[in-house]
Amino acid sequence: MVKIGLEIHGYLLTNEKLFCRCKSEHGLKHSKPNTNICPICTGQPGSKPQLPNKEAIDKIIQTALILGCKINQKLIWQRKHYNWPDLPKGFQNTISGPYAVPVGQKGKFLGIRIRESHLEEDPAAWNPKTGEIDYNRSGSPLIEIVTEPDFKNSEEVIDWLKQLIATLGYIKTIDKKSGIKADVNVSIKNSERAEIKNINSLSNIKAAIEYEIKRQEKELPIKQETRMFDEKQGITIRMRTKEQAEDYRFISEPDLPVIKLDKKRINKLKSQLPETPQEKLKKLIKKHKIDKKSAEILTKKLEIAEFFEEVIKKITPKLAIPWTTTELLSVLNYNKKELDEVDIKPEHFIELLKLVENKTITELKAKEILRSWKEKSSSPKKESEKHSTISEKSEIEKLAKKVIKENPKAVEDYKSGKENALHFLIGQVMKLSNKRADFKTAREILENLLQQS
Ligand SMILES: [Zn+2]
Incomplete structure (x- = not known):
């Protein structure tokens, strides 16, 4: 029997880094290397961390809550030691490790048990070819989510990950644009597990799992070991036999206070949680009678779902659905933009659909107006006066x-x-x-x- 477990890493969506006030920067935003730094995030001798970023703590709690985890009320920062050029202090501050109490544990999300979720700081970026180090992302808050080995195949993993990313994007706790990385552990027929480290995209995660299952079937019995995924060849390669936790010499961090979370703060964060995509999907189908397929397309991204909800206050879903799921999305795709990157106002979209509904303009003309909204929308009424339909x-x-x-x-x-x-x-x-x-x-x-x- 195949068992697959995940350790998922993503960036928390915060303005500042974890222990200094430098901007938290990652994913698509790239400043010039080493311009977004200070003595703390470059680990200069004598520097000490500032109190941890409250926004990051709030977001990790909200994430753990949405994953159904129990929140621990007393958290202790640990130093995780290792020697690598990307780690200027020689240790990483983390709320994980064998002696740590995770922020959240024993959860369940869409049928998969969550072992724990925690928070840690990102190391710098080291380029082994040039030896250069960029500290811009050093100290940015990372979330780690560890599942139990509950997945049975690669499709299950990918479906679940897609829903997880959509959900955490909805509640705005992770930066979905900077993507996730995952360590994937795979075992078959009760053999020991192999862990494949640091896989950086959904398609690579799928390919690595499928390769690994085939490899293990051929090479039984399997020894516990750490492997890496070679994207070009599409295979996993042995890196080392599994390191033991002791190798990291965990000690509790003397420069940071214990984080005490009272029930009131946790309950407040819980009450502030927005709707999840699953809840929104249900609402569209049940309350607004939208067909399942369209509802799934609409709820993939929060900004699209919210836009659509605004539109159907004034326009019948029958007309609004194709104009949102087909026309609007294809214009965005064509311009390689997300809806939250452009300024298309629901009221302009509503006006446009009203003109179509009343046959004041042709569908063709309406599409042309929509296509002209590359960066921002404008009132289509004026435009339409020049182009009213000839039905005579x-x-x-x-x-x-x-x-x-x-x-x-x-x-x-x-x-x-x-x-x-x-x-x-x-x-x-x-x-x-x-x-x-x-x-x-x-x-x-x-x-x-x-x-x-
Ligand atoms: Zn800094």
């Missing part, structure tokens, strides 16, 4: 006659049974009308005229 039959008929006269080849093709020719002719009518002709009417009129001619 006589006017469209004039255009259609002109198109038929000017395109004898397409007319002949149509008569000999080529359906595509009709699409071409409709396209010409739309073009002549500057996309203002009502599509359906144009089609009807063209078909009629073609049959008569």
